Amino acid sequence: MAFKNKLPIPGVVQVLNPFKVKKQRIMNFNPAEGVTTRKPAAETKITVFDYNISLCSELVLNKIEETFKYANAPQLSWINIDGIRKEEVHAVCEQFIIHPLLEEDILSVGQRAKMDEINDRMFCLLPMIYFNSETSSIDLEQVSIVLGRNFVISFQEDPARDVFDPVRAKLLITGSRIRNGGADYLCYSLLDVIIDNYFIVMDKLGERIEMMEDLVQHQPNTRTLARINYLRRQVFLFKRAIAPVRELVNGFLKSESDLLDDKVTKYYKDVYDHIIQCNDLADNYRDMVLNLQEMYHTQLNLKMNEIMKVLAVVTTLMAPPTLLAGIYGMNFHNMPELASTNGYYYTLGGMGILLVLMIMIFRKRGWF
Incomplete structure (x- = not known):
């Protein structure tokens, strides 16, 4: 018998036979077997913000070699590379003395979020997270940031989107705090806007959880359970992605590198507070989704109990008429009622009176 849903469930593959579906494994915890290098990007976009207190220029470069002059430039530079290719990354790392x-x-x-400090270069890698409204899923993009004396280099996977527009807008404002700060403050600004975007994604997940709570109350069926499981996977994916970011920010706080000014450390402390709050909220959402599953089973049991209650009442009400029908359906000759002219009507009336009496008793006891 064919199996199919009338309405598509986001993220759930619609198949004709659910018993022949082979689940795809999306998690690989063995680094030796996992893919450790990426395919070269089809498109690369290079933008540079070269600025000081009074001036700021935004440039779009065509070749990676054009970024080399910013390695020892007197002004501060933010080099953002969208789209990662091995040759270009190697050339940049070689020119900017990146290990x-x-x-x-x-x-x-x-990679899980991490922070390293090698050869007077501070490095951090963390996920940039988006919420896909069409599929109600979490999209992850790996972002790498390198902090030097007078530059910050960021590597992104997707040239089409990022969350850095607030930083770009502040760089174009004369006298802004980011223009008065150093490269360490620019690095903080990038981390801050990435982590602040986590809260936006969590708001979207929270909306989906609230919607599922209403759905569980009114439609506790297998389709709803599939949606709950899908939402649970997305919440767990989000939690697993952001959990290591806490240690990443803590690495900046504990670092004694000369690249970090003591005045900027308090800003990293603020980012640390944000990521702790984000982790706490993610834990709450995870518990809420698990409670959704328990609520689903509770509602399912209540629905089943109501069905069994109705069936039990119907069976009980039909028992006396069935008994009477069975008695007078026996083929004995010596039954006085068989000779009665109105016996048929008396029997039906007796059945009706018994039904009414039983209904009155059940209602008085509050059974339905």
């Missing part, structure tokens, strides 16, 4: 281990991290895929 090969950090280069491997930039080129890797599926």
Whole structure:
């Protein structure tokens, strides 16, 4: 018998036979077997903000070699590379004296958030998270940030989107705090806007959880359970992605590098508070989704109990008429009522009176 849903469930593959579906494994915890390098990007976009207190220029570069002059430039520079290619990343790392281990991290895929400090370069890698409203799913993009004396280099996977527009807007404002700060403050600003976007994604997940709570109350069926399981996977994916970011920010707070000014440390402390709050909210959402599953089973049991209650009442009400029908359906000759002219009507009346009496008793006892 064919199996199919009338309405599509976001993220759930619609198939004709659910018993022949082979579940795809999307998690691989063995680094030796996992894919550690990425495919080269089809498109690369290079933008540079070269600025000081009084001036700021935004440039779009065509070749990676044009960024080399900013390695020792007197002004501060933010080099943002959208789309990662191995040759270009190697050339940048070689020119800006970035350690090969950090280069491997930039080129890797599926890395957990981390922070390293090698050869007077501070490096951090963390997820940039988006919420896909069409599929109600979490999209992850790996972002790598390298902090130097007078530059910050950011590597992104997707040239089409990011969350850095607030930072770009502040850089174009004369006298803004980011223009008066150093490269460490720029690095903080990038981390801050990434982590602030986590709260936006969590708001979207919270809306889906509230919607599922209403759905569980009114439609506790297998389709609703599939949606709950899908939402649970998205919440767990979000939690797993942001959990290591706390240690990443804590690494900046504990660092004694000369690249970080003591005055900027308090800003990293603020980011640390934000990521702690974000982790706490993610834990709450995870518990709420687990409670949704328990609520679903509770509602399902209540629905089943109501069905069994109705069936039990109907069976009980039909028992006396069935008994009478069975008695007078016996083929004995010596039954006085068989000779009665109105026996048929007396029997039906007796059945009706018994039904009414039983209904009155059940209602008085509050059984239905």
